[in-house]
Amino acid sequence: MLELQNVNTFYGSIHALKDESITVKEGEIVTLIGSNGAGKTTTLSSIIGTKRIKSGSIKFMGEEISGRSPHEIVKRGIALSPEGRLVFPDLSVEENLRIGAYLRKDKSEIRKSYERVYGLFPRLAERKGQPAGTLSGGEQQMLAIGRAMMNDPKLLMLDEPSLGLAPNLVIMIFELIREIRKSGVTILLIEQNANMALHIADRGYVLETGYVKLSDSAANLSKNDAVRKAYLGG
Amino acid sequence: MKNRKEKNRTENVSVRLGMLFRKKKAAVPAFLLLIVLLCLLPQVTSLYIQRNLIMVGFYMVLGFSLNFVTGYIGEVSLGHAAFYAIGAFSVSLLTTDAGMGYWPAVVLSVLLCGLFGLLLAFATMRVSGTYLAILTLAFFYLVMNIIQNWEGLTHGVVGIYDIPAANIFGFAFTMKNGGYYYCILAYVLFSILITRLLIGSRFGRAMKAVREDPLAATMAGINNQTFRVIAYVLAGMLAGLAGTLYAPFCGYINYLTFTYNMCLMILVIIITGGRGTMKGVIVGSLIIAPLGEVLRGLISLFDSLPAEYLPDPEQWRFVIYGLIMVVMMRLRPQGILGGKSRLDYRMPAGLDKKEGNG
Ligand SMILES: Nc1ncnc2c1ncn2[C@@H]1O[C@H](COP(=O)(O)OP(=O)(O)OP(=O)(O)O)[C@@H](O)[C@H]1O
Ligand SMILES: [Mg+2]
Numbered sequence: 001m002l003e004l005q006n007v008n009t010f011y012g013s014i015h016a017l018k019d020e021s022i023t024v025k026e027g028e029i030v031t032l033i034g035s036n037g038a039g040k041t042t043t044l045s046s047i048i049g050t051k052r053i054k055s056g057s058i059k060f061m062g063e064e065i066s067g068r069s070p071h072e073i074v075k076r077g078i079a080l081s082p083e084g085r086l087v088f089p090d091l092s093v094e095e096n097l098r099i100g101a102y103l104r105k106d107k108s109e110i111r112k113s114y115e116r117v118y119g120l121f122p123r124l125a126e127r128k129g130q131p132a133g134t135l136s137g138g139e140q141q142m143l144a145i146g147r148a149m150m151n152d153p154k155l156l157m158l159d160e161p162s163l164g165l166a167p168n169l170v171i172m173i174f175e176l177i178r179e180i181r182k183s184g185v186t187i188l189l190i191e192q193n194a195n196m197a198l199h200i201a202d203r204g205y206v207l208e209t210g211y212v213k214l215s216d217s218a219a220n221l222s223k224n225d226a227v228r229k230a231y232l233g234g
Numbered sequence: 235m236k237n238r239k240e241k242n243r244t245e246n247v248s249v250r251l252g253m254l255f256r257k258k259k260a261a262v263p264a265f266l267l268l269i270v271l272l273c274l275l276p277q278v279t280s281l282y283i284q285r286n287l288i289m290v291g292f293y294m295v296l297g298f299s300l301n302f303v304t305g306y307i308g309e310v311s312l313g314h315a316a317f318y319a320i321g322a323f324s325v326s327l328l329t330t331d332a333g334m335g336y337w338p339a340v341v342l343s344v345l346l347c348g349l350f351g352l353l354l355a356f357a358t359m360r361v362s363g364t365y366l367a368i369l370t371l372a373f374f375y376l377v378m379n380i381i382q383n384w385e386g387l388t389h390g391v392v393g394i395y396d397i398p399a400a401n402i403f404g405f406a407f408t409m410k411n412g413g414y415y416y417c418i419l420a421y422v423l424f425s426i427l428i429t430r431l432l433i434g435s436r437f438g439r440a441m442k443a444v445r446e447d448p449l450a451a452t453m454a455g456i457n458n459q460t461f462r463v464i465a466y467v468l469a470g471m472l473a474g475l476a477g478t479l480y481a482p483f484c485g486y487i488n489y490l491t492f493t494y495n496m497c498l499m500i501l502v503i504i505i506t507g508g509r510g511t512m513k514g515v516i517v518g519s520l521i522i523a524p525l526g527e528v529l530r531g532l533i534s535l536f537d538s539l540p541a542e543y544l545p546d547p548e549q550w551r552f553v554i555y556g557l558i559m560v561v562m563m564r565l566r567p568q569g570i571l572g573g574k575s576r577l578d579y580r581m582p583a584g585l586d587k588k589e590g591n592g
Contacts, residue, residue: 048453050449050452069457070452070453070455071452071455071456071457074452074453074454074455075455079453080453081453082449082450082453086447086449086450086453087447087450088442088443088446088447088450089446090442090446091442091443091446095439095442098439099439099440099443099451099454099456100454102436102439102440102443102454102455102456103454103455147454148453150454151454151455
């Protein structure tokens, strides 16, 4: 479904992605793990088009998407819930979701998406009219994910959804990610919390300073000694 | 049990409807009454007051215009009077040198201002923040320099004399017959109307999203640049429209009619009132636009003193604007009426679950 081949991305002279190759197949949960500055967020920005790649190719559903502008890429069915739960603080929960459905015109389809999101996150339904800025951190994260779902994406990319959340909420978010996959959405998940990520993922990639260091099934990665040492704390 | 639930639900719905209705019931007649009062106003006020009301009206329209850019896209423009000037010069030249009728000239001028809005939007596409503010300022000086120096077209420093009065079906506007007053009142209502239509639409939501978080807006598939351009074009056209009335209202304009101070005043209006709110524009222009006159009035109370001890109100006005800006930035950066949403959320009365079901 998504295929990155030898992608190179630069910030000025900083070589942030070095010949990165990644594939995500339909229906999978794939996770990218790596420490701070490894290039995880840069990978997602390169895919969604907010960061231009220098060389390599990015194919989605068989079509080259690198070099296109973000709104075109979003239109093709990729959604990104960005790092740091970027919600629109002054807009209500419902307005936030409404903007997520910006590209869609069919009213009844949009209604269905609302129901789906409110079904996944009943807490959001209770807080429909509340300004998003007054939600708790966990609720804002739910809203960011919910908003990304409103476009009915084929591929949902999540950048550190568990960042700064209490342990019980982390578990809840990961459960929800599983739910979302069950409803037919492919997921590319970025996490520092490698333990949890490998627990729900099918496959994983380990990034280190812009290189893909390892790629394997999630089960094998969580058994791998080097990975255990570096990311799983033992 | 089931019946009770049903009953509760219908009660809830009727409460909801009631609230909606009550709100409308009060708002619509109040608004109509206000308009009637505003229409009667020139019959009872002096020409001096009427003149000031007209100036407030001009600044209100300019405020609504800048609000598209600063309020909804979140970009600061320091050169907004440029559009006002282009509209004014264009309509003056078309009705004098080109001998065109007033309304066709207005339409052409407004379109021209839209075109300049488009130009400015494209010229500033890749910049933001301070650089953008400086570029918009440069745009203002560029326009004013062209007006000052292109003698063949704009009459250069001499300016344009004998601009024919604005008229409708041959009925010429004057201060006495209230023509300018009613016309600017209509423009203010028009500004409110298009702002309302815009913010309620898909466009408006997208613009707000771009203002609050351009990156997150992009992620929702919004093409940020499109909305920037739309906002600039609309802003250019609306400020231009104000200009097309201002020129005949003055009767004479030259390159000094439109100043940097004007640009600043429009911005102060928005910041004082609260950017991105319609009430903010209205309150802001009611406070800021008459400030010069109020100050003049205050100073004239002391005119028994020798003239050299008296401050020049024109100069001191801007000290006060500066003070207002500083105080606003410290105390209420969101403006007098802006940003209510920072307050805690409360359920509307009557919908509170604990009280509602009983
Ligand atoms: N806008 C930028 N300008 C310059 N360098 C950048 C920029 N964004 C990222 N980088 C650099 O690129 C590298 C990869 O950054 P990236 O944000 O992709 O890391 P990350 O894996 O997402 O890290 P984290 O886990 O901390 O979010 C880092 O060395 C970072 O300093
Ligand atoms: Mg990151």
